[in-house]
Amino acid sequence: GYVELDCRSAFRFLEGASLPEELAAEAARLGYSALALVDTNGVYGAPRFYKACREVGIRPLVGARIVLEDGSRIPLLVSSRRGYQNLCRLITRLQLRSPKGEGKARLDELEKFAEGLVCLTGGEEGPLWAGLRRGGWEEMLRVADRLSAWFDGRLYLQMQRHLQREQEWFNHALVALAGRRRLPLLATGGVRYATSKRRRLQDVLTCIRHKTPLARAGRLLGRNARRRLLSPERMAQLFADQPRALRNSVQLAGRLEFTLENLGYRFPRYPVPAGESAIGYLRQITLEGARHRYRPFHRAARRQIARELDLIEKLDLAGYFLIVWDMVQFCRREDILAQGRGSAANSAVCYSLGITAVDPVGMDLLFERFLSEERGEWPDIDIDLPSGDRRERVIQYVYQRYGKLGAAMTANVITYRSRSAAREVGKAMGLEPERIDRLSKMMSAWGTTSDEVLPERMRQAGLDPEDPFSLQFTTLWRQIQDLPRHLGQHSGGMVIAQGGLEQVVPLENASMADRRVVQWDKEDCADLGIIKVDLLGLGMMSALQDSLTLIRDSCGDEVDLAHLPQDDPRVYDLLQKADTVGLFQVESRAQMATLPRLKPKCFYDLVVEVAIIRPGPIVGQMVHPYLRRRDGSEEVAYPHPSLEPILKRTLGVPIFQEQLLKIAMTVADFTGGEAEELRRALGFKRSAERMEKIEVKLRRGMKNNGITGETADTIVRYITSFALYGFPESHSASFALLAYASAYLKVHYPAAFYASLLNNQPMGFYSPATLVKDAQHRGQRVRPIDVSVSDWLCTIEQDGAIRLGLRYVHGL
Numbered sequence: 001g002y003v004e005l006d007c008r009s010a011f012r013f014l015e016g017a018s019l020p021e022e023l024a025a026e027a028a029r030l031g032y033s034a035l036a037l038v039d040t041n042g043v044y045g046a047p048r049f050y051k052a053c054r055e056v057g058i059r060p061l062v063g064a065r066i067v068l069e070d071g072s073r074i075p076l077l078v079s080s081r082r083g084y085q086n087l088c089r090l091i092t093r094l095q096l097r098s099p100k101g102e103g104k105a106r107l108d109e110l111e112k113f114a115e116g117l118v119c120l121t122g123g124e125e126g127p128l129w130a131g132l133r134r135g136g137w138e139e140m141l142r143v144a145d146r147l148s149a150w151f152d153g154r155l156y157l158q159m160q161r162h163l164q165r166e167q168e169w170f171n172h173a174l175v176a177l178a179g180r181r182r183l184p185l186l187a188t189g190g191v192r193y194a195t196s197k198r199r200r201l202q203d204v205l206t207c208i209r210h211k212t213p214l215a216r217a218g219r220l221l222g223r224n225a226r227r228r229l230l231s232p233e234r235m236a237q238l239f240a241d242q243p244r245a246l247r248n249s250v251q252l253a254g255r256l257e258f259t260l261e262n263l264g265y266r267f268p269r270y271p272v273p274a275g276e277s278a279i280g281y282l283r284q285i286t287l288e289g290a291r292h293r294y295r296p297f298h299r300a301a302r303r304q305i306a307r308e309l310d311l312i313e314k315l316d317l318a319g320y321f322l323i324v325w326d327m328v329q330f331c332r333r334e335d336i337l338a339q340g341r342g343s344a345a346n347s348a349v350c351y352s353l354g355i356t357a358v359d360p361v362g363m364d365l366l367f368e369r370f371l372s373e374e375r376g377e378w379p380d381i382d383i384d385l386p387s388g389d390r391r392e393r394v395i396q397y398v399y400q401r402y403g404k405l406g407a408a409m410t411a412n413v414i415t416y417r418s419r420s421a422a423r424e425v426g427k428a429m430g431l432e433p434e435r436i437d438r439l440s441k442m443m444s445a446w447g448t449t450s451d452e453v454l455p456e457r458m459r460q461a462g463l464d465p466e467d468p469f470s471l472q473f474t475t476l477w478r479q480i481q482d483l484p485r486h487l488g489q490h491s492g493g494m495v496i497a498q499g500g501l502e503q504v505v506p507l508e509n510a511s512m513a514d515r516r517v518v519q520w521d522k523e524d525c526a527d528l529g530i531i532k533v534d535l536l537g538l539g540m541m542s543a544l545q546d547s548l549t550l551i552r553d554s555c556g557d558e559v560d561l562a563h564l565p566q567d568d569p570r571v572y573d574l575l576q577k578a579d580t581v582g583l584f585q586v587e588s589r590a591q592m593a594t595l596p597r598l599k600p601k602c603f604y605d606l607v608v609e610v611a612i613i614r615p616g617p618i619v620g621q622m623v624h625p626y627l628r629r630r631d632g633s634e635e636v637a638y639p640h641p642s643l644e645p646i647l648k649r650t651l652g653v654p655i656f657q658e659q660l661l662k663i664a665m666t667v668a669d670f671t672g673g674e675a676e677e678l679r680r681a682l683g684f685k686r687s688a689e690r691m692e693k694i695e696v697k698l699r700r701g702m703k704n705n706g707i708t709g710e711t712a713d714t715i716v717r718y719i720t721s722f723a724l725y726g727f728p729e730s731h732s733a734s735f736a737l738l739a740y741a742s743a744y745l746k747v748h749y750p751a752a753f754y755a756s757l758l759n760n761q762p763m764g765f766y767s768p769a770t771l772v773k774d775a776q777h778r779g780q781r782v783r784p785i786d787v788s789v790s791d792w793l794c795t796i797e798q799d800g801a802i803r804l805g806l807r808y809v810h811g812l
């Protein structure tokens with residue numbers, strides 16, 4: 001047998017040409033029992049690799065290739081949790097002290113982090129080769145002796161065979177070194193892609209990395225397609241003279257016991273007062289908050305809060321709620337407006353703690369969408385904050401509270417899309433800039449074009465479908481899509497850990513000052529049980545906060561967004577007339593066209609309005625049926641009788657993501673885990689591709705329940721259309737509250753509302769000039785800039801007029 005222990009993926013940005021899922025699938029096809037992913041200076045692809053390997057039944061081994069100061073690279077494999085922690089700490093150290101993407105380690109630094117790690121010598125990329133070329137045999141011996149001392153019994157001399165003469169010369173030197181120092185040899189493939197079909201893409205990625213076209217790349221390119229996964233039988237032929245090197249791969253793989261299942265991640269403990277338990281303290285502050293929120297604190301609210309607290313205690317999640325509450329308390333102390341949204345809006349505990357501002361009891365929201373025993377994962381709380389400096393203060397508070405290495409932003413893996421793929425492939429293939437521009441614009445509209453349509457699309461773009469060059473271009477354009485380009489940072493997701501985050505996942509510098517990023521994105525973190533709290537910047541939150549301050553300063557009124565009257569007739573009159581310039585979420589042309597037809601009369605109508613003008617409901621042909629049923633011109637009907645309890649509230653039309661999940665569980669017998677898989681697919685940036693796989697399960701389940709034909713097609717259209725973009729009911733409720741609040745302020749405090757909008761530009765659909773005209777149309781006086789009166793910001797004068805600020809003097 002044979003196990004490949006030196007494999008890199010596309011998550012070594014521009015160095016590998018296959019995603020972790022492709023590598024795992026090919027390894028399983030070839031009969032491997034295990035596979036090691038060893039990307040450079042990171043474990044970026046490890047979570048996806050771990051998940052893919054488990055699905056195909058092979059063991060996922062963890063490692064990383066560390067770049068040394070002399071430019072050589074040395075692979076380290078993890079054998080224990082201690083080794084994994086050391087690897088993460090080493091990578092964090094070299095990444096945080098260097099500009100982004102330029103981290104390097106000193107050779108002697110390996111000694112400090114050697115425990116629990118197995119060292120491979122790296123082939124012709126490694127320090128032995130560099131030593132041999134730099135100082136001959138004696139220098140290679142010196143480097144080998146140092147590594148052997150640090151990795152006692154855990155150093156392997158790495159042989160590779162890619163049919164290259166100088167590589168064989170080096171292999172002879174390794175065999176001699178193994179005999180002299182009694183070190184084990186190890187056969188590896190130095191894999192960079194799963195199959196030979198990816199070899200040309202590997203060449204293109206190399207050209208992109210070196211900023212050179214294929215015609216001038218020369219020896220930068222691979223000389224053959226040998227850096228693919230080879231079968232154990234083929235490797236046995238290649239290393240027939242060194243069978244021990246093959247056997248060592250299997251024996252070493254058996255020694256590597258660590259997997260990402262053993263991360264050891266712990267959420268921080270909240271420092272509760274002396275003598276208190278976390279759950280006891282949470283119960284205390286929740287009940288105090290509930291008495292303030294619920295006026296009166298009625299029986300339904302008491303019952304729901306008690307039920308939620310019991311489940312939180314059972315799942316040992318009290319510390320999580322206390323830590324999020326602590327962030328919200330910081331916002332209150334610093335006068336920073338904060339409002340939780342997402343599924344947290346379904347929780348009466350979150351409402352009582354002041355994390356969210358929507359009453360889930362009054363709105364009859366489903367708590368299980370937020371937290372349930374069956375889901376087996378942490379709840380997800382998103383907090384909307386004012387954009388800019390105020391949000392940054394909250395982020396920096398989290399860094400300060402949990403330490404430099406205790407908190408970081410989640411990553412955002414930027415991948416190739418149609419336009420960027422066309423541009424980069426075109427440059428690598430030597431196309432002239434004008435042609436690249438034209439192709440990228442046309443191909444950005446193609447998406448994942450089918451084989452049948454592609455020839456016609458190529459002709460439209462000026463390409464001959466029979467021309468080998470054109471065929472190669474389109475093949476590479478397709479292959480590169482969805483491959484990672486680089487690592488960015490998530491808009492607001494933060495992860496924190498007890499005892500140091502850098503022992504769980506490597507950290508690196510973000511491009512923004514004073515920010516650190518983990519090497520995994522939010523889905524990777526969720527898959528591995530790492531807790532994320534989203535601190536999201538929202539322009540309307542800045543405008544609302546400034547409005548409340550102006551209202552307090554100009555007329556002395558204290559306005560609380562959580563206790564606005566939900567039945568104000570003037571607000572609904574404004575909405576029904578689509579007088580919504582400047583309002584949150586309902587100011588677009590499409591929303592303005594819908595509002596007079598939907599005629600919102602209560603808060604839940606506004607929740608529907610926020611959610612219905614989205615690509616998911618539009619593509620699923622749900623908007624017009626809902627509006628016709630609402631005005632009585634169409635009878636309310638259900639695709640299947642079993643769906644009436646789920647869809648009754650929205651007149652038989654699915655509008656919210658939660659409804660789609662319930663439909664799948666009802667008609668296709670989806671388990672809780674399958675429903676969660678569906679939920680993730682609905683929210684994934686390339687969800688249409690995931691949905692194709694889920695549709696097969698969906699139809700099979702419906703067929704088992706006797707649901708076929710047009711009924712099945714309708715239900716599938718409902719669900720798959722949400723892959724384009726659908727809104728959860730809890731998100732809609734939180735956004736509807738902000739929409740209602742902005743409408744309420746526009747009606748009752750127009751001077752403060754318009755001044756705040758003008759002070760927070762750019763935001764929304766409308767220019768400052770349009771906002772001024774809208775204010776004047778509603779009778780609000782707006783006075784021009786006056787150098788002796790105006791402040792930098794727009795202000796409210798004693799008679800209630802808005803005075804424009806000096807910020808609107810161009811060039812000042």
